Amino acid sequence: MANENNELDILFIHTPKFNDRLQPLGEMTFINIIPSGVFALADFLEKNGVRAGILHSGVEWILRGRFDPVEYIEKHRPRVVAFSLHWHHQSYDVIEIAQKIRERFPDIVIILGGLTASYFAGEILREYPFIDYIISGDSEIPLLDLMGHILKGEGSISGIPNLYRREENKVIPPVSRYITSPDLFNSLVYHNYDLLIDGDFYRLHMGIPAIWAKGRDFDFQKRELDPITNVYFPVTGKGCLHICTWCGKEKRHSSLRREPSVVASAIKKAEEKGFGSLYFAHNTCPGSDDYYIEVFERLRKLNVNMFAYFESWVLPSERFIKDFARTFQDGVIALSPDAGAEDLRRLNKGLFYSNKRFFETMDLLEKYNVETDIFLSFGMPGENEDKFRETRRFIEKCRKNYNNVGEICLFGLELEPGSPWFDDPEKYGIITGRKKFADFYKAHAPGGRGSFASSGYYIPGYFHDEKKCRDVDSFERAMGELKSGIGWFEDERHLTTEDTEDTEFKNEKQT
Ligand code: B12
Numbered sequence: 001m002a003n004e005n006n007e008l009d010i011l012f013i014h015t016p017k018f019n020d021r022l023q024p025l026g027e028m029t030f031i032n033i034i035p036s037g038v039f040a041l042a043d044f045l046e047k048n049g050v051r052a053g054i055l056h057s058g059v060e061w062i063l064r065g066r067f068d069p070v071e072y073i074e075k076h077r078p079r080v081v082a083f084s085l086h087w088h089h090q091s092y093d094v095i096e097i098a099q100k101i102r103e104r105f106p107d108i109v110i111i112l113g114g115l116t117a118s119y120f121a122g123e124i125l126r127e128y129p130f131i132d133y134i135i136s137g138d139s140e141i142p143l144l145d146l147m148g149h150i151l152k153g154e155g156s157i158s159g160i161p162n163l164y165r166r167e168e169n170k171v172i173p174p175v176s177r178y179i180t181s182p183d184l185f186n187s188l189v190y191h192n193y194d195l196l197i198d199g200d201f202y203r204l205h206m207g208i209p210a211i212w213a214k215g216r217d218f219d220f221q222k223r224e225l226d227p228i229t230n231v232y233f234p235v236t237g238k239g240c241l242h243i244c245t246w247c248g249k250e251k252r253h254s255s256l257r258r259e260p261s262v263v264a265s266a267i268k269k270a271e272e273k274g275f276g277s278l279y280f281a282h283n284t285c286p287g288s289d290d291y292y293i294e295v296f297e298r299l300r301k302l303n304v305n306m307f308a309y310f311e312s313w314v315l316p317s318e319r320f321i322k323d324f325a326r327t328f329q330d331g332v333i334a335l336s337p338d339a340g341a342e343d344l345r346r347l348n349k350g351l352f353y354s355n356k357r358f359f360e361t362m363d364l365l366e367k368y369n370v371e372t373d374i375f376l377s378f379g380m381p382g383e384n385e386d387k388f389r390e391t392r393r394f395i396e397k398c399r400k401n402y403n404n405v406g407e408i409c410l411f412g413l414e415l416e417p418g419s420p421w422f423d424d425p426e427k428y429g430i431i432t433g434r435k436k437f438a439d440f441y442k443a444h445a446p447g448g449r450g451s452f453a454s455s456g457y458y459i460p461g462y463f464h465d466e467k468k469c470r471d472v473d474s475f476e477r478a479m480g481e482l483k484s485g486i487g488w489f490e491d492e493r494h495l496t497t498e499d500t501e502d503t504e505f506k507n508e509k510q511t
Pocket residue numbers: 030031032033034035036037038041082083084085086087088089111112113114115116135137138139140143210233235237238239240246247248249250281282416417
């Protein structure tokens with residue numbers, strides 16, 4: 001929180017991918033959700049005497065019709081600017097804004113953190129001299145130590161864990177690894193939106209889907225995108241011990257869970273602060289039913305009355321479904337079978353279940369009248385156009401047989417840094433040119449095909465017609481045609497607007 005002169009010690013900047021597109025919507029910004037970790041870090045620093053603020057460049061651009069980081073730096077005079085480079089889609093925008101800041105304020109210290117920055121820390125520090133430090137992985141104590149060093153000259157920089165830095169133009173990797181302790185994890189506050197500049201706007205307008213259609217009014221965003229807004233993302237755990245071929249999660253040796261009592265009371269506090277929806281996106285283990293049932297029981301005791309969206313990575317048990325329906329008057333459970341063909345699911349998903357079990361669970365969800373969304377993916381290792389047809393038939397079966405089905409979303413997979421098929425493309429039968437951070441920077445620069453249509457790889461032999469899988473470009477185009485008409489957004493029926501033309505985004509507005 002700034003002092004009476006509006007000054008901050010550290011300003012976190014979250015930037016969406018400014019130049020993105022999705023037909024028939026047209027131009028949009030994507031990655032509008034700030035990682036929960038950033039709120040916790042800012043709050044943790046504040047509690048330890050460091051004045052912290054958070055800025056969302058996309059929100060500022062919407063509110064003011066322009067985004068100029070210089071204005072904010074001049075106003076808040078932070079000693080440190082810390083970018084969240086969590087999602088790879090942010091690669092281009094983070095680097096561009098950081099460079100602008102350094103050009104104008106040579107003394108400001110620039111730090112990066114988050115999943116993508118962590119994975120490519122060495123390369124980023126080597127190639128972009130205006131980035132001073134990267135904290136890789138868990139960050140609470142390393143960032144606090146680094147701030148102590150920068151602001152007060154405390155401690156020795158060489159001893160800070162998880163810190164990548166430069167010494168005489170050489171990149172020095174961390175000397176030791178820091179992992180958030182269970183006690184600290186339980187004490188972190190993820191819902192302090194007071195530290196976010198224009199936090200009320202963010203809370204009320206940014207949601208899932210994490211996109212903002214450019215050149216459209218507020219009514220359009222609400223009516224056509226129908227986002228889950230005013231949403232708090234309860235953090236229940238960190239890490240996942242499963243292996244899905246496409247998943248670029250952090251490589252942790254163990255996973256952590258927050259105490260159910262801590263999660264429930266954080267949710268209650270979020271409700272008191274005005275949040276109206278919950279989005280649960282972390283349930284790693286078979287057996288997590290018991291954990292959530294305990295959370296739900298506590299929520300009932302606390303009289304929490306919010307909408308809940310629950311991404312269920314495993315198939316929920318009848319006990320869980322019953323309890324969910326009892327706890328939330330209004331709620332959706334989302335299942336992610338990903339592939340219609342069982343052999344594909346087995347090959348690619350760490351959490352396999354059969355189609356028989358999937359449909360038995362669908363029967364239960366219908367019995368308890370729980371609205372259910374279904375997520376499917378395409379373009380996975382081992383898939384070809386015939387297997388894709390099985391996914392289409394699977395979708396038809398879900399639509400035809402169940403009254404409780406809400407959205408069926410079919411997404412093309414994207415190559416993510418650090419995922420098994422990124423680390424070893426040959427093993428998974430794909431060919432890709434995306435190997436380094438610079439490739440993601442390029443892929444997300446203006447003029448690309450758009451995140452939802454750009455896989456970044458191709459699968460030789462996917463189509464019977466080989467011309468369609470000759471290279472990344474032909475593959476991406478052919479995959480778009482294959483998908484056309486099913487699922488989220490590419491389905492024209494979703495957009496009832498008269499005008500689906502692209503709106504031109506003036507790039508100069510952004511900086
Ligand atoms: C929860 C989650 C979400 C939630 C996020 C809610 C939120 N507000 O954070 C939701 C559902 C919104 C989400 C959406 C998406 N997600 Co997601 N998500 C996850 C998941 C399951 C857990 C991450 C998490 O919250 N962990 C708990 C937090 C507390 O821990 P943490 O992340 O380790 O916290 C640290 C970082 O946040 C870091 N940090 C972040 N920024 C900064 C900045 C600085 C300066 C510092 C020092 C540190 C720092 O510091 C924290 C503290 O140590 C991971 C998979 C996994 N198992 O990790 C995928 C994952 C991160 N998501 C992924 C993807 C692709 C997406 C989407 C792009 C999907 C899509 N196509 O729509 C969207 C992006 C939406 C957006 N940003 O607008 C990928 C990311 C791959 C990549 N490298 O880009 C992952 C790895 C899953 C996968 N399939 O590969 N996601």
